[in-house]
Amino acid sequence: xxxxxxxxxxxxxxxxxxxxxxxxxxxxxxxxxxxxxxxxxxxxxxxxxxxxxxxxxxxxxxxxxxxxxxxxxxxxxxxxxxxxxxxxxxxxxxxxxxxxxxxxxxxxxxxxxxxxxxxxxxxxxxxxxxxxxxxxxxxxxxxxxxxxxxxxxxxxxxxxxxxxxxxxxxxxxxxxxxxxxxxxxx
Amino acid sequence: xxxxxxxxxxxxxxxxxxxxxxxxxxxxxxxxxxxxxxxxxxxxxxxxxxxxxxxxxxxxxxxxxxxxxxxxxxxxxxxxxxxxxxxxxxxxxxxxxxxxxxxxxxxxxxxxxxxxxxxxxxxxxxxxxxxxxxxxxxxxxxxxxxxxxxxxxxxxxxxxxxxxxxxxxxxxxxxxxxxxxxxxxxxxxxxxxxxxxxxxxxxxxxxxxxxxxxxxxxxxxxxxxxxxxxxxxxxxxxxxxxxxxxxxxxxxxxxxxxxxxxxxxxxxxxxxxxxxxxxxxxxxxxxxxxxxxxxxxxxxxxxxxxxxxxxxxxxxxxxxxxxxxxxxxxxxxxxxxxxxxxxxxxxxxxxxxxxxxxxxxxxxxxxxxxxxxxxxxxxxxxxxxxxxxxxxxxxxxxxxxxxxxxxxxxxxxxxxxxxxxxxxxxxxxxxxxxxxxxxxxxxxxxxxxxxxxxxxxxxxxxxxxxxxxxxxxxxxxxxxxxxxxxxxxxxxxxxxxxxxxxxxxxxxxxxxxxxxxxxxxxxxxxxxxxxxxxxxxxxxxxxxxxxxxxxxxxxxxxxxxxxxxxxxxxxxxxxxxxxxxxx
Numbered sequence: 001x002x003x004x005x006x007x008x009x010x011x012x013x014x015x016x017x018x019x020x021x022x023x024x025x026x027x028x029x030x031x032x033x034x035x036x037x038x039x040x041x042x043x044x045x046x047x048x049x050x051x052x053x054x055x056x057x058x059x060x061x062x063x064x065x066x067x068x069x070x071x072x073x074x075x076x077x078x079x080x081x082x083x084x085x086x087x088x089x090x091x092x093x094x095x096x097x098x099x100x101x102x103x104x105x106x107x108x109x110x111x112x113x114x115x116x117x118x119x120x121x122x123x124x125x126x127x128x129x130x131x132x133x134x135x136x137x138x139x140x141x142x143x144x145x146x147x148x149x150x151x152x153x154x155x156x157x158x159x160x161x162x163x164x165x166x167x168x169x170x171x172x173x174x175x176x177x178x179x180x181x182x183x184x185x186x
Numbered sequence: 187x188x189x190x191x192x193x194x195x196x197x198x199x200x201x202x203x204x205x206x207x208x209x210x211x212x213x214x215x216x217x218x219x220x221x222x223x224x225x226x227x228x229x230x231x232x233x234x235x236x237x238x239x240x241x242x243x244x245x246x247x248x249x250x251x252x253x254x255x256x257x258x259x260x261x262x263x264x265x266x267x268x269x270x271x272x273x274x275x276x277x278x279x280x281x282x283x284x285x286x287x288x289x290x291x292x293x294x295x296x297x298x299x300x301x302x303x304x305x306x307x308x309x310x311x312x313x314x315x316x317x318x319x320x321x322x323x324x325x326x327x328x329x330x331x332x333x334x335x336x337x338x339x340x341x342x343x344x345x346x347x348x349x350x351x352x353x354x355x356x357x358x359x360x361x362x363x364x365x366x367x368x369x370x371x372x373x374x375x376x377x378x379x380x381x382x383x384x385x386x387x388x389x390x391x392x393x394x395x396x397x398x399x400x401x402x403x404x405x406x407x408x409x410x411x412x413x414x415x416x417x418x419x420x421x422x423x424x425x426x427x428x429x430x431x432x433x434x435x436x437x438x439x440x441x442x443x444x445x446x447x448x449x450x451x452x453x454x455x456x457x458x459x460x461x462x463x464x465x466x467x468x469x470x471x472x473x474x475x476x477x478x479x480x481x482x483x484x485x486x487x488x489x490x491x492x493x494x495x496x497x498x499x500x501x502x503x504x505x506x507x508x509x510x511x512x513x514x515x516x517x518x519x520x521x522x523x524x525x526x527x528x529x530x531x532x533x534x535x536x537x538x539x540x541x542x543x544x545x546x547x548x549x550x551x552x553x554x555x556x557x558x559x560x561x562x563x564x565x566x567x568x569x570x571x572x573x574x575x576x577x578x579x580x581x582x583x584x585x586x587x588x589x590x591x592x593x594x595x596x597x598x599x600x601x602x603x604x605x606x607x608x609x610x611x612x613x614x615x616x617x618x619x620x621x622x623x624x625x626x627x628x629x630x631x632x633x634x635x636x637x638x639x640x641x642x643x644x645x646x647x648x649x650x651x652x653x654x655x656x657x658x659x660x661x662x663x664x665x666x667x668x669x670x671x672x673x674x675x676x677x678x679x680x681x682x683x684x685x686x687x688x689x690x691x692x693x694x695x696x697x698x699x700x701x702x703x704x705x706x707x708x709x710x711x712x713x714x715x716x717x718x719x720x721x722x723x724x725x726x727x728x729x730x731x732x733x734x735x736x737x738x739x740x741x742x743x744x745x746x747x748x749x750x751x752x753x754x755x756x757x758x759x760x761x762x763x764x765x766x767x768x769x
Contacts, residue, residue: 022501039317040305040306040309040317043306043309044309047309047310051310082497082501085497086494086497086498089493089494089496090494092493092494093338093339093492093493093494094314095313095314095334095368096314
C-alpha cells in the first residue's frame with residue numbers, strides 16, 4: 001500500500017482526513033514559492049503551469065527581500081492530490097526556486113486580497129452602496145458626485161461577496177490584487 | 187585588477203571547465219568569440235553544417251564520454267535551429283552547455299537583424315538559461331551553467347551572450363571563487379526507504395529489476411553496482427531503451443529491453459512480478475503501455491534522482507530520491523548487513539516461468555528469398571562487429587527498435603539514441619560527436635533512409651575532419667514505423683509514408699568523396715559489412731531491405747504488457763517451418 005501522506009505540521013489530525021494520493025477529487029491549494037528575483041523568473045513559473053497543463057486561479061508576485069533579491073510568488077491552483085504533488089515537485093526542481101510551501105497542507109494560514117471597486121449610481125442606490133461598504137469595512141478612496149471608488153481587503157470570499165452586492169448597485173470596474181498568504185504561528 | 191574582454195572570458199571559462207571540444211557554427215553575433223577560438227589552440231572546434239547537427243553531435247559526445255557537450259552558435263536562426271537538439275537533450279537528460287550569440291544589449295527588443303528571444307524560446311527546452319547583460323557576470327554565469335548541467339538530473343543549459351558583452355571588458359573569476367547555490371536535495375539516500383527496499387528484496391517471490399538511463403548518467407560505478415546487485419540476488423533484469431548496456435546483454439539474468447517493442451519475457455515479467463525495482467527510469471508511456479493495467483500486482487520501488495519523476499505516471503510504494511550509485515551502494519550494504527536473504531526457491535520458480543516465456547522466441551525471424559530482412563541485416567552487423575571497440579548511434583523508427591533488439595551492449599555509454607523526443611536526424615550528427623571523442627573506435631550509425639536524409643548535410647563535417655563514421659542505412663524506401671502504424675491502425679492507407687525521389691546513395695557518397703556501398707542480396711551482406719568495417723574513412727552503406735517488414739513484438743498503444751502482438755515466426759502463434767512451406 002502507498003504510504004499515507006502525512007505532512008509535517010498538518011492540522012488534519014484525524015485519520016479520516018488523511019489525503020488519498022489517488023483521489024480524483026479536485027482540491028484548491030495555495031502555494032508560496034520563494035524565488036530569485038531575476039529576469040524571466042515569473043515567465044518560468046507560469047510557463048511551467050501552461051506547458052504542463054496546470055491551473056492558475058490567482059497569482060501575486062513581488063520582491064520581499066531586497067538585499068537577498070528574493071521574490072515571493074503566491075499561486076492559488078487546483079488539481080487532484082497527485083497533480084498538486086507534481087506541481088510542487090516540478091517547481092522545486094527549477095534552478096531559481098528556493099522553496100515551495102503548500103500553505104493548504106502545512107497548517108493554518110492567513111489569506112488576504114485587496115480590491116478596488118468603482119460603483120456608479122445616484123440616489124438611494126448610492127446611499128445603499130455606501131452603507132454596505134461600511135458593513136464590509138471598505139474605504140472610500142475616491143469619489144465624484146456620480147461614483148464611489150472603494151478599497152476593500154479580506155479573504156477572496158469576502159471580496160467575492162462584496163462584488164456581488166455592488167453589482168446591482170452600479171459596479172462598473174473591479175481591480176483585484178490576487179491572494180497574498182502566510183502560514184499562521186511561528 | 188586585470189580585465190579581459192567577454193570573448194576572452196568565455197574561452198578562459200571553457201578551458202577552466204576542462205572543455206577541449208566545441209561543436210559550432212559562426213555568425214555575426216558570435217564573431218568576437220570565434221576570433222578568440224582562432225587564437226586558442228587547446229580548443230578543438232568542430233564546424234558542423236547546421237546548428238541542429240551541432241547539438242546532436244554534442245549529445246553523442248556527452249552520452250559516450252559522460253562529459254558535458256559544448257555548442258557555440260550565433261543569434262536568431264543559429265539559436266532557433268538548436269531548439270530541437272535542446273529539447274532532445276532535455277528529454278533524455280543529456281548534459282549540454284549551449285552558448286548563443288545575441289544582438290547587442292542596446293538593440294534587444296528592436297527586431298534587430300538576426301534577433302530572436304532566445305532565452306524566451308528555449309526556456310521550456312532547457313534545464314535553465316541565462317541572458318548575460320554584464321561582462322563582469324559572464325564568468326560566473328558560464329561556470330554556473332556547467333554546474334547546473336551536470337548536477338542532479340543532467341540536462342541542457344543555454345547562455346545567451348550579446349555581442350557588446352563579448353567586446354566589453356570585465357573581470358574573470360575561477361569556478362572555485364563562486365559559491366554554487368543550486369543543488370539537488372536530498373543528496374543522500376533516505377534510510378527508511380533503503381530499509382523498506384531491502385525488506386522487499388528479501389520477501390519478493392517474483393522480482394524484476396527495471397533499469398534505465400539514470401544508471402548510465404550516474405556513471406560506470408553505478409553500472410557495476412547494478413551488476414553486483416543482480417548477480418548477488420539472482421533477480422531478472424530488463425532495461426529501457428536509454429539504459430541498454432548498464433547490464434550486459436550477455437549476462438545470465440538479462441531479459442532484453444522492455445516496453446512497446448521490448449521482448450515477450452521482459453514485458454510478461456513486468457506484468458506478473460510481485461516486486462518491481464525501478465532504478466533510474468521514469469515510467470515512460472512507451473514502457474508502461476496502459477497505465478491502469480501496468481504491473482497490477484507488484485510492490486513498486488522507484489529510485490530516481492529527480493523528485494518530480496516520482497509518482498508522475500505510476501504511483502509507487504517506496505520512492506528513493508537519490509543518485510543511483512549512492513542508492514545502490516546503500517541498498518547492497520544494508521541487504522548484506524541483514525543477511526543477504528532472498529526467497530531463493532520462489533525466485534527459482536519465477537525463473538522457470540521466465541524461461542518458458544523465453545521459449546516463445548519473440549525475436550525470431552526468417553531470412554528467405556533474395557531480399558534482405560532488416561532484422562537479418564542488424565543481426566549480421568552485430569555478429570560481425572561484436573569484437574570491435576564499438577559505439578552505436580541510431581536515428582528514429584523501425585531500424586532503431588531492431589537495433590535495440592538485435593545489437594548486444596556489454597558496457598554503458600556505447601549506445602546513443604534519441605529516446606524521449608524521438609528525433610529523426612539525431613543519429614548521423616551523434617555518430618560524429620562520438621567519433622570525435624573516440625577517434626580510434628568503430629562508430630556505426632544504424633539508420634533508416636528517411637531519418638538519415640534529415641541531417642545528411644553533416645556528411646561535410648565527417649569529411650572535413652576525416653571521421654570514419656559508418657552510416658549503415660536500412661533502406662526500405664518507406665517511413666517504416668509510420669507505414670507500420672498505417673498498416674495496423676489505418677486500414678493500410680499509406681498516406682505520405684514513402685519517398686518517390688531517394689538519392690542514389692553511392693553517387694551521393696561519390697559527390698562527397700566518401701565510400702558508398704550498396705547491398706541488396708543477403709548472400710553478399712557479410713562481405714559488404716566487412717568491407718565497410720575495414721574501410722579507413724566514412725562509409726555510406728545502402729542496405730536495401732524488405733519494404734513492408736513490421737517491427738515485432740509490439741504492445742499496441744493503449745494495451746497492457748500481456749497483450750503483445752508477436753511476429754509470425756515466434757513459436758507461440760506461428761506456423762512451424764514445415765507448415766510455412768506448405769502455406
